[in-house]
Amino acid sequence: MNKSLPLAVVALGAVTVAGGVPATAAAATKTTKYTGAKETYKYGSLSVSIEVANKKIKEISTSYTPNDPRSAQIDSEALPQLYTEAMKLQGWDVHTISSASFTSAAFRKSLYSALGHADLLKK
Amino acid sequence: MTLFPGAGPNSSQTPLSRAPSGFLPTSRNGLRHVEHVMGMPVMFDICDLELGLPALSAAVDWLHWVDATFSTYRSDSQISRLNRGEMTASELHPDVTAVLERCAELHQETDGYFDIAAPYRRDGSAPAAGRGGPGSIEPSGLVKGWAVDRVVRILREAGAANFMVNASGDIYAAGHPDGASAWRVGIQDPRLSNEVALTLALRDAAIATSGVQARGDHIADPFDNRQPMGLLSVTITGEDIATADAYATAAFAMGAQRAAEWCAGLNGYDAALIREDNTVMMTAGFRALRV
Numbered sequence: 006m007n008k009s010l011p012l013a014v015v016a017l018g019a020v021t022v023a024g025g026v027p028a029t030a031a032a033a034t035k036t037t038k039y040t041g042a043k044e045t046y047k048y049g050s051l052s053v054s055i056e057v058a059n060k061k062i063k064e065i066s067t068s069y070t071p072n073d074p075r076s077a078q079i080d081s082e083a084l085p086q087l088y089t090e091a092m093k094l095q096g097w098d099v100h101t102i103s104s105a106s107f108t109s110a111a112f113r114k115s116l117y118s119a120l121g122h123a124d125l126l127k128k
Numbered sequence: 129m130t131l132f133p134g135a136g137p138n139s140s141q142t143p144l145s146r147a148p149s150g151f152l153p154t155s156r157n158g159l160r161h162v163e164h165v166m167g168m169p170v171m172f173d174i175c176d177l178e179l180g181l182p183a184l185s186a187a188v189d190w191l192h193w194v195d196a197t198f199s200t201y202r203s204d205s206q207i208s209r210l211n212r213g214e215m216t217a218s219e220l221h222p223d224v225t226a227v228l229e230r231c232a233e234l235h236q237e238t239d240g241y242f243d244i245a246a247p248y249r250r251d252g253s254a255p256a257a258g259r260g261g262p263g264s265i266e267p268s269g270l271v272k273g274w275a276v277d278r279v280v281r282i283l284r285e286a287g288a289a290n291f292m293v294n295a296s297g298d299i300y301a302a303g304h305p306d307g308a309s310a311w312r313v314g315i316q317d318p319r320l321s322n323e324v325a326l327t328l329a330l331r332d333a334a335i336a337t338s339g340v341q342a343r344g345d346h347i348a349d350p351f352d353n354r355q356p357m358g359l360l361s362v363t364i365t366g367e368d369i370a371t372a373d374a375y376a377t378a379a380f381a382m383g384a385q386r387a388a389e390w391c392a393g394l395n396g397y398d399a400a401l402i403r404e405d406n407t408v409m410m411t412a413g414f415r416a417l418r419v
Contacts, residue, residue, distance in 0.1 A: 099152060100173075100313065101173075101313055101314070102294075102297065102315070103297055103315050103316065103337045103363060104297035
């Protein structure tokens with residue numbers, strides 16, 4: 006399955022984009038969800054949730070409340086889900102993915118807060 | 129498969145019988161491990177059979193030491209104490225001094241665009257809250273890559289030649305996976321987070337990407353604190369992750385026009401710029417790595 010995205014190359018080469026297979030839902034496991042403190046950032050507020058099973062993080066997700074409701078759709082698509090994003094990249098013909106990491110202060114603060122709730126921060 | 133015994137409480141290990149997340153399989157008998165440290169997942173994929181768990185354990189312990197020593201999210205880290213004026217430069221661990229010196233070099237190399245003091249100059253920026261006043265520093269932008277570069281050294285010294293480490297999107301690819309001559313590394317499409325924009329074949333090389341995925345909250349121009357113009361992401365590949373990451377961050381902050389000129393003059397590193405007009409600019413060396 007191949008498709009081309011409208012990503013053109015300026016003067017220096019050609020881009021071909023191969024298609025991916027959508028992620029399928031993982032089987033449910035005994036997990037507990039911990040949600041970090043709501044943190045404000047430039048475009049709104051966010052909170053990070055982690056799902057923990059057997060003292061291990063299974064999933065990291067983020068919920069966003071943008072200041073401008075009209076940008077909600079854009080934000081929910083554009084803001085990354087960190088590790089979860091990589092998990093969703095199914096069926097690509099690659100061994101791994103390079104991406105911009107979400108290192109915003111608000112994200113990290115909320116993540117650390119969630120880790121604290123889950124008692125996963127090193128003492 | 130035995131569980132990895134020496135890792136921290138946030139560890140997980142993927143059974144070797146299945147490749148995680150649908151990626152290409154990398155080895156039949158290798159070792160996979162994910163360590164959550166420094167607020168990010170660090171994924172290890174070690175193909176060499178001869179590498180023992182002690183080497184991985186040493187690498188993981190090293191990352192936790194770096195977190196404890198450098199994190200501005202830990203009030204007792206050396207950086208936090210330095211920012212509060214409780215430590216002087218002469219009291220710092222030699223590794224901390226080395227990182228700060230490298231940050232200063234990169235500040236010069238990037239015409240000032242890589243700037244560890246910038247977060248504390250922004251109005252209302254979260255990193256400054258409660259953890260440091262004017263003059264404070266946030267070297268996390270280099271520490272992450274620098275820490276993983278040392279992991280690469282630890283694994284190499286333990287005898288590993290074929291492995292990959294992915295620290296929240298910044299990668300070192302050593303040797304090759306089983307059944308392939310190089311690691312195939314996809315670069316995430318910054319417009320569509322579940323798509324791959326470009327694929328490279330890497331051997332003994334680092335790659336780092338900076339971009340707008342945090343809706344602009346990630347990187348600001350250190351000179352005017354504005355959003356850089358014209359770029360969606362910058363990917364840099366070269367010898368070490370720390371430099372590639374710092375270059376990518378700086379080039380992104382420069383904006384499209386200046387970044388294109390600056391990246392063209394890089395020595396030993398190659399760049400791809402994905403621009404807001406849905407075009408890609410690549411250096412010749414980068415283009416040569418494309419699959």
